[in-house]
């Protein structure tokens with residue numbers, strides 16, 4: 001214990017020294033130019049962007065649950081054709097970058113198809129299509145997580161559920177999902193964290209979310225630190241609570257079973 | 258109960274779990290299947306209980322012919338009770354919820370009624386103090402008793418029990434067997450499989466010896482245990498009765 005205490009102290013001191021040295025050097029270089037009032041001037045755009053990111057995250061999370069469930073059920077379908085199509089599609093989605101989906105999906109598929117009618121209805125087509133594409137992408141991963149969770153429930157549970165007279169839907173609803181969900185919730189929360197971060201990629205199709213607005217602010221006002229620090233903090237404010245929630249859920253359900 | 262199974266065949270890959278099995282039971286309260294491991298007892302129970310359909314042959318239970326149609330089978334399962342060897346209960350629900358949930362969702366009782374019935378079922382088997390516990394917090398014997406309580410809470414026509422005690426130690430075995438005997442004495446129709454020969458002798462009206470996917474012999478317990486006719490059954494009984 002004693003030796004560890006000494007080692008811990010030494011490592012901690014070394015780390016503090018390193019970080020201190022790094023920040024003083026960086027700040028010394030930027031010191032004269034850093035002007036936090038710039039960020040304050042742009043607070044409204046930044047705030048709007050942050051809200052859009054929050055909205056995208058929540059909407060895409062709901063969307064990804066819908067797609068995830070569909071992909072999971074598709075892979076368990078009694079029809080071979082459905083199973084194979086589903087597998088192939090998931091494989092394709094998970095083995096190509098989200099950036100490609102967004103560019104290809106928006107500019108090649110959806111924009112020519114539905115941008116005009118959406119625009120005429122007064123909708124923001126970029127935002128909606130972006131959310132849809134993000135939902136499909138994260139849904140592909142969620143489908144895999146859910147499938148793993150459902151597969152991990154022993155066969156005897158399906159049998160017992162059938163034996164007490166539950167219908168197929170009731171078996172999923174009352175027996176399989178509640179148990180599977182406990183096992184996959186931490187992984188789902190982890191996926192939600194990725195989703196929030198991935199939403200920043202929507203800037204490539206011109207969605208005015210947090211990253212897009214911050215980037216514009218930085219290039220317009222030649223900002224440095226005063227742009228990047230709020231950028232990082234803005235995402236942390238969203239992701240940290242979800243990460244904490246994930247750890248908390250993990251602990252709670254571990255005690256329960 | 259009345260039961261008639263004719264030329265049942267059930268194959269799993271190359272294994273013929275049921276190989277042209279026929280059985281007629283005219284009027285019996287407790288029907289017991291005994292026989293060597295892998296002989297097909299569980300498969301037969303699952304077919305009779307409507308959890309599985311035979312590839313060939315047909316089954317008539319109390320005048321009702323079992324169909325292969327899923328909805329019909331589900332309706333059939335709903336009026337019967339089934340208990341497996343182990344892991345019967347839903348681990349995420351308390352003992353009370355395990356019993357109440359099917360009453361509520363399958364049999365359409367109101368939540369309050371379902372709860373009342375579940376409490377009654379637990380009380381009947383001396384488990385009322387354990388109602389709030391999760392299955393993992395119960396002993397193996399208590400779990401099986403809750404499983405039986407769940408199966409009988411909705412007053413099943415026939416109660417199917419597949420080796421209800423094979424995962425239990427002797428003391429817990431006794432407590433579960435006692436409970437089954439009580440149910441039989443109260444008039445519950447039961448079909449069960451077991452390796453407990455003494456229990457089979459005591460509780461059965463009719464015993465059927467299942468081996469290699471067929472019924473080798475079927476008689477009242479006194480006859481089957483006292484004077485087995487087929488050589489396979491004689492060999493089996495002399496082996497299991499030796500110790």
Ligand SMILES: Nc1ncnc2c1ncn2[C@@H]1O[C@H](COP(=O)(O)OP(=O)(O)OP(=O)(O)O)[C@@H](O)[C@H]1O
Pocket residue numbers: 269270272273274292293294295296297298299300301420
């Ligand atoms: N789901 C299944 N898949 C493949 N084979 C199976 C399956 N269920 C049963 N069998 C096979 O069918 C045969 C009969 O099995 P069954 O479980 O009915 O025997 P049993 O008499 O209940 O045996 P035990 O006393 O050990 O429980 C065995 O050879 C078994 O391996």
Ligand SMILES: [Mg+2]
Pocket residue numbers: 298299300419420
């Ligand atoms: Mg068996």
